[in-house]
Structure formats: structure tokens, C-alpha cells
Amino acid sequence: MMKFLATFILMLLLHNELYCQIPAKSSPILAPVAFKTPDPNVAFTCWRVCESALRDSLCTIAKEKKGSEVVVFALQREDKNNPALFELVWLSIGKKVFAKPHISLNFRPTLQQRVAIPFAYFSQQDKLARKDIYSYEPMSGLERLEAIRRMQGSSFPEELTLKQALMRISDFAYANIHIISSHSVGRRIAEKLSPALQRTDELFNAETLCPNTYGIIQRIAQKRPIPAEMLEEKECETVRNFYAHTYDTNRIESAVLVYEQKNIFSAQIPPSRTRQPSSKSASFLGSVGIRVSSSPEHSDRNFLRNMLQNPPETGTMTFAELAEIPTKEYQTNAEGKKEFTNASIQWTETKNLLEFVQEQDLAGDSGYLGMSNNHILELRRQEAEAHVFLKSRIARELWGK
Amino acid sequence: MQRTLCLFVLFIVIGGVMFLPCTSGYTLLSQTIPPRLALDERLCTFDRLTKTIISFSSPEEPHISVTPLPRSPYSIKALGNGRYELHFESRIGAGTYSIKVSSGTETKECVWKVLRSQLHEQNWSSISTLQCYFGCRCSLRSRLPVEAELPREQFKINVTIGDGPSMVDAAYAESWFGPRIPASAKTVRIDVVWVYPPTGERVPLLSKTMIPIQEPPELDCINAQASFANDSTLRDLEKKGKISRSKERLAMLDSSRLQEIFFTVKGIRMHKEVPIDADSRDPIAQKVLFAQAENVEIMRLPSIQHQSPSSNLSISADYSGGETRPFAITTTSTRCVDAGFLPNEKELYAVVAVIVPTFPIPETRILKGVLEFQQQIQVVNRKAGVSAPSYVTPCFVKIAIPYDRNTSKVEWVNCWSSIGAARPPEEKTPNLPAEEICAHCSEEKSTIATNAKKASVYHAWKVLSPALHDEIQAIFVQAGKMSVMKPLPSSVPLVVIAKKNAQFPYSLVALRFGEHVLTPREIQMYVPSSIQTLLRSPIIARLSEAEDSVVGTKKGYLYGVLSEGEQSTMLAAAREAIFKETCANLRQNLRSIRNYELGGFALFEADSVSVARFRETFTPSLPRTQGLEEAEKMCLTTKRIIAQIEAGQRVPQAWIDEGGSPQDCEVVKLYHTTSYSLVRIDKVMLLVNVRANKPEILAAVSVSMPKNICDSLESTILHDCLLAPLSTGCLLGEDLRQFTTTEFEKDAKTGEMIAVKGAITQSQHSTMYEHLFDKLKQGRLRERTLDVMPLPAMNIYRPSNRLQGKR
Known part of the structure; x- marks a missing residue:
């Protein structure tokens, strides 16, 4: 009885942790199917767990019927000496789907490790040999696609809202989503939600008069302390204040747009299961804010990935929230004329950002929305290059081993 | 204490008494003790000893008897003090003699062995064949007669080299090594002597005079290996007339489904360095001089032993389970076309031509087995005036030469012949004057030849x-090309269409599954690179055992061969699919020429006016200001600064400081450095669909070219630039239709409208599309299809005006 009570409390705590960490606000929109399925374009190493004891224990945790199918989607870690080092990305157990957050919440690390290593390499007289650690069945590309198709009808053990999923976007890096960086939308969101200070004549004069302007900017950008000697002049204080705000990491600099990737099985899935209100909004899911960074995007190949590890709440919005942000904003200047502010998208006729994004999307001009490459997708493609089972299968076909 | 002292004194006294006779010696005893009869019990001499002296002592007049009595008489010589010597004045014949000396009642006997003056009999055979070689140390292995119970120090070895210095009285050793023999030596004489101690007479036991000879070289074939003959070697042989790769010969072989491949056998070299001389200036540290390349000559060129049972060749597939056919080694099928020494090396080579059966593309076979070669070389010692040939030794060379249909192809071979239906259609130029037609033909031929040089051949095979x-x-499903989730039967062919580069592996061009095709762009998008690597390596020899042990490292996969006709069909289908896909996703495909180079499009270079319009619109230069004009005037080093920046070099600070006005010079430097580093459009290429009767400009692709490139590299660099064009200058046809030829701005000073951004004020057309299309129709645009595309455009549109051909 005590044991049951302890387990119950633990589960309650874990459940609360998941939901308390992520402010849910009042958004009722649940995470769509795209978050529940791995990206078919990512060549996961995929296998079925065939060892009954292990499979049953997984089914028990997943509260699925014993003997249900357990499919593991894993990525090979880069270790030439041990190609059996995998990282669990998705688990499909019966009619439940476990993404990374659910795996870490529901399975003990030792069990995760056991599932992730189906076989191991050991050295025998300097010759590497493979030894199966548990019984498993590698899946071919077609079987993998079939498993993904089935997963679209499955559910998470704990449902996530779209907002929560967007906040945990790095955990869903391998989901069937597409991330695009949009300069106009990103700037509009950033300026609207965390506006930068305006450059004034006073600042310009201060920059000119302060002898340490360049040094102060450098130090702020590099997050180094500014010695008091550099701030002796009053103007330097002005410069410091302006740039300290500019480089404040709580501010957002931009935002990326998250789309649901084209569903290659859409023809085979009943529309009721997609949970999407309309076909228009189905593809666009929301935006994720990117914090102010001192390093420029082009200098770091993993820039976007690092930035999405811990996105700020500001700027991370569902499509419904974006519908509340107008594309244009006016302000009356000193001369009494209206002028656009906060990076308004002047040339569009759409009223809000959702409409704007949908219009661009419908126009099919993805080049406008995302001139930069899809870093996440590129990385995903590069990470899934091992094909350890395919290679061994071909080797068996050729050499009969 | 007293007791100890007494003992010490007693010890000294006893010691002194005992020590006295030892130190004062023999004289004391001789003086005091009378001589006794004494004679050595054993004596040993050699029969060539001319005078023998035997010492003995006797207290009285001795009586001597020698049995058997030697021919030589003897005499007794008294030395006084009871000492005597028995003298034999001539040689004593070999044998055993007994000498008895009697003095009173006492008698002593000595056994005297007289041995033959020679070494041990066992050495005779080896000594008779004893030889010495130039540059080597003379050596002697010998044994003394067993009966010679004499101290070894009494035996010496003398060496005399020609008329030069000789080595005298070297200590005897059973394995003896003497000095090195210089090439100048005519003779070498070795003497083994016994030195008789009483008289110092030297009795020769061996005397051998030799004429030094040259050591023959030995050939080593352990490292001999066969590899493909490189093209320069073959060209040289062709020039010498030793081989023929003429078109007729190749055609003749091809008609018999044969081809000739050439390989070089290398690694037959001298087993070790051959000494030819010795530098004996320093007798202690003599140096040996070895034969150099000029001292080695070929006596017999490497030749294939066709009849040898060891020679056997077979042709096999290089994958497991492939068939193996024996190959008949005949003088016609396998011949050595050239042989010799590698320049400045003591290594032989042989170029072998083998006529093998052809196989359809892209099959590869391995000619493997063993060939026996025979060859002979000699070392010429010019200083000594002698030479030494090597033995004729057989060399067994392992052959493993992979080859395919194109292995023997040479540069001039028209690449179209290997791709069948992809051959460009015969072009008709009926309206051209004869000389223009000829000019056109030669130009076209040269262009085709240039393209053929790229050795780009397209192959297709079934997976x-x-x-x-x-x-x-699964990848086709992901790409949206199919929706069938069940595995398709093997009757639905999966075909890889690939471009063969100069060497393996192939680069993928297209994948065809049933009727669906993945284009190069789609392959890059959907096919993981590890699968691409797998696909383009259908045939790779098995790896080493160590690599084999790791599952998954083996390369290659089961594949099927397609006939040339089928391959051509596949390539044509792939080109068609690429054409359609490029048109459907033109903007994405423009990002790399790889995406559309096989689509059968034509590529034209826009005229300079249009390029200027593109350049000034999309990549404008920095505006020149009045301040800059003045700064350029004030700075005295303006020209040097500009030249330095254009040369891509750093501007020295001294030029700024010494330029009259450093501030102005800094402005000039900054402007020109920034201006020079701007990426600007240098060429605009027009992608034209020439399938229909009327051409259609599909897109304009802008590229930035490196400065100062030579003409010969221009095409290659243009191709490289088209791999990553400037995205801002890539416009689709519809963009070109909206891109006006002219653009005006109001001049702030005069208030007049002036043409800006490279506006083409002379053009009669309002849009760039019309302008470029008109130029294209007139044939004023230079065609670059064959310069950068591997295959010509399909159904190429030929403008009536031949101006386009002028380059």
C-alpha cells in the first residue's frame, strides 16, 4: 500500500514538473500530430524489441497490453569504436508514443540505456565482433515508414499543449516539423514584444564624446564586466546603458517559425485524427523566440540549435497568439504625422502575423520566409547517416555472413 | 703477542728459503746440479723444412740412433754444459721417426713426426675452387693437419695483391678474411706458411694464386608487381611505334568484342648491391664501391614465358560468386611491348599488352593470375675490364588488373559513342555558306573533344x-514520388544512373524506380549521404580481413548489368525527368548547375550591357562622393594604393603616412578596399529551353567570377561558379518580364531625370526578358552549353544568324 502511494506521489510530482515548468497559459490547443511522429526524412536506426521480458516491462510502464509492439527510433552516436551507441529519440509502445521528454520522465536511466543498446561490440584478438545484448529485429526503410504512419494514430502518455511543445522545441528536433527563419516576422515579434531602445541624437553625441565607446560595446557583447575607469565620463554611462539593454539576453532578437511538415501519409489518415482545425492553419504551428546573442548567426553552425535549447517565453507563441499581433503599428511623431514603428511590415495588406505567414505560405514563396537554410533539418540529416543495419544486411547479401 | 711475533718471523724465514731457488734461478741449479739426459718425447716438423735442429741434454757423451734412418745425414753439435743439438741438414721425408739418445745406462726416446707440407686434406677441394671477387674481401677457410701438434702462432698467412702491397704474417685462423680486392688487381696470391722457430725458416703449406673476378648480380622478383600503365608511358610507346592505339585498331578489336589493356610490371631489381671495387687508400678502413646504374646492363629483356606451366591467367568478376574464365596466354594475346631499366634505377620494367574480351558497361572484371618472366642483366666493371652476367632466373609476377569497357579508351575517343542514344542529334545548317559550315564543324568538333576530355561517361545499372x-x-515514398508502402516486387527495376569520373566511385545522376525518377536535387534532398555512397559503389574489391571482421564495413552490393541500349534509355528518361523537375522547381534548382546540367537546357552568356544592368541593380558599387573625389586628388599615392588593392595586397602604412594627406589617403584606401571586396555580378547566364521551335528563357543565373583568370581555365571556373551562383541575381523568366531595361532617378542638383543602375537606354524593349530574347534570336549571345554542361542541349535551337558562333 505504501509502495503504491509512493509511486503515485512520484508520478504526480513528475507530472506536475512537466506542466509546472511550462506555463500553459490558457491555450487549449494541443500539440498536433507532427509532434507525435518522427520526421520520415530522418533516417533513424529503427528496430523492434523482441525480447519478451524487456518488452513486457516497457509495456507495463506505458500501461499498454503486454506483448504490444515496441519500436525504437534511435540515432547513432559518433563513436567508431562502438557503433552500437545509440540515443533514444522515440519509442512507440502499442498505441502510445514517447518523445524525448516523455522518455526521460517515464523510464529509469538504466532502462533507457538498456533499450538503447541492442548489441555491443567487443574486441577479440583485436578483431571487433558483435554480440547481441537483447533480442531485436532491425527494420527496413519501408517498415520504418509504416511504423511512423501507425504512430500518427497514437497518443502521448501525457498530452502536451502546442505552447508546451514549442517551448520544448529542442526535444522535438526530430519531429515531423519544419523550422524556418523569417526576417520580417522575427523582427516584428522581437520589436513588438521586447522593443530595443531607439537611437537618439543624444546617444550619438555620447558615443562620440565617450573615449571608450568601442571598448564598452565589446565588453557588453562579450558579457565581460566594465571597469569603473571606462565609465568616468557621463557620456560613457549613457553608452553603457543603451548597449546593456541592447545586449540584454532576456530580450528577444528574432523568432523562427515552426511548420508542420508535409504529411506524406495524409491521404491515408482520416482527417479527424489530425486535430487540426483547418487545412490553412494545419501547416503553420507557431513561433519560437530567439534570445539576443553576441555571436552572429553565421559564425556558429549550431547557432539556431543552441538558441532553441532554452527559448524565452516571450516570442514563443502559437498560431492563435500570433493572430493577435497586428502586422503594422503606428505612432504619431513630433510633427504630428503617423509613422510606422516596431518593425511594422508596411507593404503587406494582411492584418495580423498569422494571416501574413499564411499568405506567404499560400503564395508558395518559401524563399521569402526562409532565406536561411533550415539548420535543424540539415543537422538532423547529417546525424542520421549511420545505416548500421542496412549496411550489415547488404553485407550479408553479398558475402553470406 | 710474543707468540704471534714468533710465528711471523718464522713465516718470513721459511718463505725466504723457499723463494731463493726460484728467483736466483736456473744458473744456480746448473752450477750446482749436473745435467741430466733430457729429450722432448714428441717432435713435429714438415717435410719441406730444409734444416731441422733437435736439442737435448746429456750428462755424458750421448749415443744417438735414428730409425728409420733418413736419407739425410745428421750431425751432433755440442753446445757445452751437457747441451747438444742434433742437426739434419736437408729435407726429411714425411714419416715417423724414432730418435733414441743413450747416456750411460740411461736412454730417452723421441717420436718425430715429419708431416707433408700441406693443409688438411678436407680443404683441398674448396681451396682448388677458391675465388676472390673485386671489391670483396679475399677469404680462406682451412684447417691445419690433425697431426700437426704445433702452436697455432707458428702458422701465418701472407697475401699479395698484384704488384701492390702485400699483407705479411697475418695470424692464421681457420676462417680468415683478408683485405678487399681493388679493381686494379690482376692477381691475388695467398700463402699459408709454418714458421720453424729454431731457424725462422718459413715452410709453405699453401700457395694459391687467383685471378679476381667480378661478382655476378642477382635478380629479385619478390616485390615485382603489375599495375596499369599510365598514359604518358603509352604515349611514349606510341611515338616509338611499339604500340598502336589507332582508331582503326580499336574499332577492329571492338568489332571482335575485344579490347587491349596495358600494364606495367615493375619491381624486378638487383637482389643486393654488387661490389666492383675497393678504395684501399686507408688499409684499415677499406671502402667498398658498388655497381651504379651505369655499370648494369640488360643482356636479355624481360620476356613472358608463354609455354611455362607457371603462367596462368583468368578473368573473373570482382565480386563474390562471379564467374571466372580462364585466359589463354599466347604470343598474340599477351605480349611484352617494351622493357628496360627505369631511368637512373637498377630496376627493370616491362610493359605488357593483353587483348581481353570486353564486357558491357559498367561491368568490371579482373585479369588475375601469374605470369612468368625471364630476364638477364650483367654488371660491367670497366676499371677491371670484366663483366659478370646474372643467372637467367624466372620471375613469377602476380597479376590483378581490374578493367572495364573504357579502360583502354584514349583521349580522342568520342564520349558520345559510349552513351548511345545520348549522342547529340545530327545538326543541320542548310543556310550557311560552305566556309562557315566548315568553321562551325571544326569548332563543334573541338568543343566536343574538349568535353570528351572531361571523360564524363554515364552508366546505369540495376540494384x-x-x-x-x-x-x-522508402526514400521514394518520402520524396512523394510513390505512395505504395508495401515492398515492390523485384520485377520493378531500381536503376542507378551515374556519371563515371576519372576514377571510382561514380557520382549519382539519377535514381529510377519503376517509372519514377529522383533528380540530382531530390537525391541531395532525400537520400542520406551514406546511402549515396553505397549506391555509387556497386563494385569494390573485398577489403582486408581486418576490415572484413567488422560487420558493415564491406562495400558494394548486388547489382545487375544493363545493355548499352537500356542504359541509353535510362539516361534519356533521367534527362527527361530532370528537365521536368527543373521546370517545376526552377528557383530551387538554380542553386546549383548540378541540378539542371543534364536537363538538356542550353546556356547562353548575356551581353555586357545586360550584365551591367544586373550588376548595378543587384550588386551596386559604393557610390562615389565629392569627398572621395577630393580625397583622391589630395592623396599623392592614390594610384599606387588602388593598384595595390587591385593586386589583392595590403596597403603599406607608409603610403598612407607619406601620401601628403594621411586622412585623405585613408579615405581612398577605405573606399577602394571596401569596393574591391564587394561581391559583384560578372556574368549572367541564361538558361534556355530549346526543346520547342521557339526558345524560352527560363531563368537568368548571375555569377561572380574571380579576377585575372586565364582563358583556358575560364570554362572550368565558370562551371564552378555556377555550382553556387549569386542568389540575388537569379531571376526566373517571370522576374525578367518585370525587370525593366531602364530606370531613372531625379538628379538632386539639376532636377533632371537621369538613367541609373546600368539602365539600357538604347534598348527598344521595355523589359529585360524582351531585350535578352531579342539578342538571343539575333544570335548575339554566346552559347556556353558545351563549355559547362556535360551534354549538349536537346533539339537545340539554331538562330539563323551565325554571329553566335564567333568567339
Whole structure:
């Protein structure tokens, strides 16, 4: 009885942790199917767990019927000496789907490790040999696609809202989503939600008069302390204040747009299961804010990935929230004329950002929305290059081993 | 204490008494003790000893008897003090003698062995064949007669080299090594002597005079190996007339489904360095001089032993389970076309031509087995005036030469012949004058030849691996080309269409599954690079055992061969699919020429006016200001600064400081450095669909070219630039239709409208599309299709005006 009570409390705590960490606000929109399925374009190493004891224990945790199918989607870690080092990305157990957050919440690390290593390499007289650690069945590309198709009808053990999923976007890096960086939308969101200070004549004069302007900017950008000697002049204080705000990491600099990737099985899935209100909004899911960074995007190949590890709440919005942000904003200047502010998208006729994004999307001009490459997708493609089972299968076909 | 002292004194006294006779010696005893009869019990001499002296002592007049009595008489010589010597004045014959000396009642006997003056009999045979070689140390292995119970120090070895210095009285050793023999030596004489101690007479036991000879070289074939003959070697042989790769010969062989491949056998070299001389200036540290390349000559060129049972060749597939056919080694099928020494090396080579059966593309076979070669070389010692040939030794060379249909192809071979239906259609130029037609033909031929030089050949093969079938089908589903989720039967062919580069592996061009095709862009998008690597390596020899042990490292997969006709069909289908896909996703495909180079499009270079319009619109230069004009005037080093920046070099600070006005010079430097580093459009290429009767400009692709490139590299660099064009200057046809030829701005000073951004004020057309299309129709645009595309455009549109041909 005590044991049951302890387990119950633990589960309650874990459940609360998941939901308390992520402010849910009042958004009722649940995470769509795209978050529940791995990206078919990512060549996961995929296998079925065939060892009954292990499979049953997984089914028990997943509260699925014993003997249900357990499919593991894993990525090979880069270790030439041990190609059996995998990282669990998705688990499909019966009619439940476990993404990374659910795996870490529901399975003990030792069990995760056991599932992730189906076989191991050991050295025998300097010759590497493979030894199966548990019984498993590698899946071919077609079987993998079939498993993904089935997963679209499955559910998470704990449902996530779209907002929560967007906040945990790095955990869903391998989901069937597409991330695009949009300069106009990103700037509009950033300026609207965390506006930068305006450059004034006073600042310009201060920059000119302060002898340490360049040094102060450098130090702020590099997050180094500014010695008091550099701030002796009053103007330097002005410069410091302006740039300290500019480089404040709580501010957002931009935002990326998250789309649901084209569903290659859409023809085979009943529309009721997609949970999407309309076909228009189905593809666009929301935006994720990117914090102010001192390093420029082009200098770091993993820039976007690092930035999405811990996105700020500001700027991370569902499509419904974006519908509340107008594309244009006016302000009356000193001369009494209206002028656009906060990076308004002047040339569009759409009223809000959702409409704007949908219009661009419908126009099919993805080049406008995302001139930069899809870093996440590129990385995903590069990470899934091992094909350890395919290679061994071909080797068996050729050499009969 | 007293007791100890007494003992010490007693010890000294006893010691002194005992020590006295030892130190004062013999004289004391001789003086005091009378001589006794004494004679050595054993004596040993050699029969060539001319005078023998035997010492003995006797207290009285001795009586001597020698049995058997030697021919030589003897005499007794008294030395006084009871000492005597028995003298034999001539040689004593070999044998055993007994000498008895009697003095009173006492008698002593000595056994005297007289041995033959020679070494041990066992050495005779080896000594008779004893030889010495130039540059080597003379050596002697010998043994003294067993009976010679004499101290070894009494035996010496003398060496006399020609008329030069000789080595005298070297200590005897059973394995003896003497000095090195210089090439100048005519004779070498070795003497083994016994030195008789009483008289110092030297009795020769061996005397051998030799004429030094040259050591013969030995050939070593352990490292001999066969490899493909490189093209320069073959060209040289062709020039010498030793081989023929003429078109007629190749055609003749091809008609018999044969081809000739050439390989070089290398690694037959001298087993070790051959000494030819010795530098004996320093007798202690003599140096040996070895034969150099000029001292080695070929006596017999490497030749294939066709009849040898060891020679056997076979042709086999280089994958497991492939068939193996024996190959008949005949003088016609396998011949050595050239042989010799590698320049400045003591290594032989042989170029072998083998006529082998052809196989359809892209099959590869391995000619493997063993060939026996025979060859002979000699070392010429010019200083000594002698030479020494090597033995005729057989060399067994392992052959493993992979070859395919194109192995023997040479540069001039028209690449179209290997791609069948992809051959460009015969072009008709009926309206051209004869000389223009000829000019056009020669130009076209040269262009084709240039393209052929790229050795770009397209091959296609079927993937038979079920594992790959499944995986590729999944990729086709992902790409939206198919929706069938069940594995398709093996009757639905999966074909890889690839471009063969100069060497393996291939680069993928297209994948065809049933009727669906993945284009190069789609392959890059959907096919993981590891699967691409797998697909383009259908044939790779098995790896080493160590690599084999790791599952998954083996390369290659089961594949099927397609006939040339089928391959051509596949390539044509792939080109068609690429054409359609490029048109459908033109903007994405423009990002690399690889995406559309096989689509059968034509590529034209826009005229300079249009390029200027593109350049000034999309990549404008920095505006020149009045301040800059003045700064350039004030700075005295303006020209040097500009030249330095254009040369891509750093501007020295001294030029700024010494330029009259450093501030102005800094402005000039900054402007020109920034201006020079701007990426600007240098060429605009027009992608034209020439399939229909009327051409259609599909897109304009802008590229930035490196400065100062030579003409010969221009095409290559243009191709490289088109791999990553400037995205801002890539416009689709519809963009070009909206891109006006002119653009005006109001001049702030005069208030007049002036043409800006490279506006083409002379053009009669309002849009760039019309302008460029008109130029194209007039044939004023230079065609660059064959310069950068591997294959010509399909159904190429020929403008009536031949101006386009002028370059």
C-alpha cells in the first residue's frame, strides 16, 4: 500500500514538473500530430524489441497490453569504436508514443540505456565482433515508414499543449516539423514584444564624446564586466546603458517559425485524427523566440540549435497568439504625422502575423520566409547517416555472413 | 703477542728459503746440479723444412740412433754444459721417426713426426675452387693437419695483391678474411706458411694464386608487381611505334568484342648491391664501391614465358560468386611491348599488352593470375675490364588488373559513342555558306573533344540488393514520388544512373524506380549521404580481413548489368525527368548547375550591357562622393594604393603616412578596399529551353567570377561558379518580364531625370526578358552549353544568324 502511494506521489510530482515548468497559459490547443511522429526524412536506426521480458516491462510502464509492439527510433552516436551507441529519440509502445521528454520522465536511466543498446561490440584478438545484448529485429526503410504512419494514430502518455511543445522545441528536433527563419516576422515579434531602445541624437553625441565607446560595446557583447575607469565620463554611462539593454539576453532578437511538415501519409489518415482545425492553419504551428546573442548567426553552425535549447517565453507563441499581433503599428511623431514603428511590415495588406505567414505560405514563396537554410533539418540529416543495419544486411547479401 | 711475533718471523724465514731457488734461478741449479739426459718425447716438423735442429741434454757423451734412418745425414753439435743439438741438414721425408739418445745406462726416446707440407686434406677441394671477387674481401677457410701438434702462432698467412702491397704474417685462423680486392688487381696470391722457430725458416703449406673476378648480380622478383600503365608511358610507346592505339585498331578489336589493356610490371631489381671495387687508400678502413646504374646492363629483356606451366591467367568478376574464365596466354594475346631499366634505377620494367574480351558497361572484371618472366642483366666493371652476367632466373609476377569497357579508351575517343542514344542529334545548317559550315564543324568538333576530355561517361545499372530496394523505396515514398508502402516486387527495376569520373566511385545522376525518377536535387534532398555512397559503389574489391571482421564495413552490393541500349534509355528518361523537375522547381534548382546540367537546357552568356544592368541593380558599387573625389586628388599615392588593392595586397602604412594627406589617403584606401571586396555580378547566364521551335528563357543565373583568370581555365571556373551562383541575381523568366531595361532617378542638383543602375537606354524593349530574347534570336549571345554542361542541349535551337558562333 505504501509502495503504491509512493509511486503515485512520484508520478504526480513528475507530472506536475512537466506542466509546472511550462506555463500553459490558457491555450487549449494541443500539440498536433507532427509532434507525435518522427520526421520520415530522418533516417533513424529503427528496430523492434523482441525480447519478451524487456518488452513486457516497457509495456507495463506505458500501461499498454503486454506483448504490444515496441519500436525504437534511435540515432547513432559518433563513436567508431562502438557503433552500437545509440540515443533514444522515440519509442512507440502499442498505441502510445514517447518523445524525448516523455522518455526521460517515464523510464529509469538504466532502462533507457538498456533499450538503447541492442548489441555491443567487443574486441577479440583485436578483431571487433558483435554480440547481441537483447533480442531485436532491425527494420527496413519501408517498415520504418509504416511504423511512423501507425504512430500518427497514437497518443502521448501525457498530452502536451502546442505552447508546451514549442517551448520544448529542442526535444522535438526530430519531429515531423519544419523550422524556418523569417526576417520580417522575427523582427516584428522581437520589436513588438521586447522593443530595443531607439537611437537618439543624444546617444550619438555620447558615443562620440565617450573615449571608450568601442571598448564598452565589446565588453557588453562579450558579457565581460566594465571597469569603473571606462565609465568616468557621463557620456560613457549613457553608452553603457543603451548597449546593456541592447545586449540584454532576456530580450528577444528574432523568432523562427515552426511548420508542420508535409504529411506524406495524409491521404491515408482520416482527417479527424489530425486535430487540426483547418487545412490553412494545419501547416503553420507557431513561433519560437530567439534570445539576443553576441555571436552572429553565421559564425556558429549550431547557432539556431543552441538558441532553441532554452527559448524565452516571450516570442514563443502559437498560431492563435500570433493572430493577435497586428502586422503594422503606428505612432504619431513630433510633427504630428503617423509613422510606422516596431518593425511594422508596411507593404503587406494582411492584418495580423498569422494571416501574413499564411499568405506567404499560400503564395508558395518559401524563399521569402526562409532565406536561411533550415539548420535543424540539415543537422538532423547529417546525424542520421549511420545505416548500421542496412549496411550489415547488404553485407550479408553479398558475402553470406 | 710474543707468540704471534714468533710465528711471523718464522713465516718470513721459511718463505725466504723457499723463494731463493726460484728467483736466483736456473744458473744456480746448473752450477750446482749436473745435467741430466733430457729429450722432448714428441717432435713435429714438415717435410719441406730444409734444416731441422733437435736439442737435448746429456750428462755424458750421448749415443744417438735414428730409425728409420733418413736419407739425410745428421750431425751432433755440442753446445757445452751437457747441451747438444742434433742437426739434419736437408729435407726429411714425411714419416715417423724414432730418435733414441743413450747416456750411460740411461736412454730417452723421441717420436718425430715429419708431416707433408700441406693443409688438411678436407680443404683441398674448396681451396682448388677458391675465388676472390673485386671489391670483396679475399677469404680462406682451412684447417691445419690433425697431426700437426704445433702452436697455432707458428702458422701465418701472407697475401699479395698484384704488384701492390702485400699483407705479411697475418695470424692464421681457420676462417680468415683478408683485405678487399681493388679493381686494379690482376692477381691475388695467398700463402699459408709454418714458421720453424729454431731457424725462422718459413715452410709453405699453401700457395694459391687467383685471378679476381667480378661478382655476378642477382635478380629479385619478390616485390615485382603489375599495375596499369599510365598514359604518358603509352604515349611514349606510341611515338616509338611499339604500340598502336589507332582508331582503326580499336574499332577492329571492338568489332571482335575485344579490347587491349596495358600494364606495367615493375619491381624486378638487383637482389643486393654488387661490389666492383675497393678504395684501399686507408688499409684499415677499406671502402667498398658498388655497381651504379651505369655499370648494369640488360643482356636479355624481360620476356613472358608463354609455354611455362607457371603462367596462368583468368578473368573473373570482382565480386563474390562471379564467374571466372580462364585466359589463354599466347604470343598474340599477351605480349611484352617494351622493357628496360627505369631511368637512373637498377630496376627493370616491362610493359605488357593483353587483348581481353570486353564486357558491357559498367561491368568490371579482373585479369588475375601469374605470369612468368625471364630476364638477364650483367654488371660491367670497366676499371677491371670484366663483366659478370646474372643467372637467367624466372620471375613469377602476380597479376590483378581490374578493367572495364573504357579502360583502354584514349583521349580522342568520342564520349558520345559510349552513351548511345545520348549522342547529340545530327545538326543541320542548310543556310550557311560552305566556309562557315566548315568553321562551325571544326569548332563543334573541338568543343566536343574538349568535353570528351572531361571523360564524363554515364552508366546505369540495376540494384539487385533487396535491402537497398526497400530503403530506396522508402526514400521514394518520402520524396512523394510513390505512395505504395508495401515492398515492390523485384520485377520493378531500381536503376542507378551515374556519371563515371576519372576514377571510382561514380557520382549519382539519377535514381529510377519503376517509372519514377529522383533528380540530382531530390537525391541531395532525400537520400542520406551514406546511402549515396553505397549506391555509387556497386563494385569494390573485398577489403582486408581486418576490415572484413567488422560487420558493415564491406562495400558494394548486388547489382545487375544493363545493355548499352537500356542504359541509353535510362539516361534519356533521367534527362527527361530532370528537365521536368527543373521546370517545376526552377528557383530551387538554380542553386546549383548540378541540378539542371543534364536537363538538356542550353546556356547562353548575356551581353555586357545586360550584365551591367544586373550588376548595378543587384550588386551596386559604393557610390562615389565629392569627398572621395577630393580625397583622391589630395592623396599623392592614390594610384599606387588602388593598384595595390587591385593586386589583392595590403596597403603599406607608409603610403598612407607619406601620401601628403594621411586622412585623405585613408579615405581612398577605405573606399577602394571596401569596393574591391564587394561581391559583384560578372556574368549572367541564361538558361534556355530549346526543346520547342521557339526558345524560352527560363531563368537568368548571375555569377561572380574571380579576377585575372586565364582563358583556358575560364570554362572550368565558370562551371564552378555556377555550382553556387549569386542568389540575388537569379531571376526566373517571370522576374525578367518585370525587370525593366531602364530606370531613372531625379538628379538632386539639376532636377533632371537621369538613367541609373546600368539602365539600357538604347534598348527598344521595355523589359529585360524582351531585350535578352531579342539578342538571343539575333544570335548575339554566346552559347556556353558545351563549355559547362556535360551534354549538349536537346533539339537545340539554331538562330539563323551565325554571329553566335564567333568567339
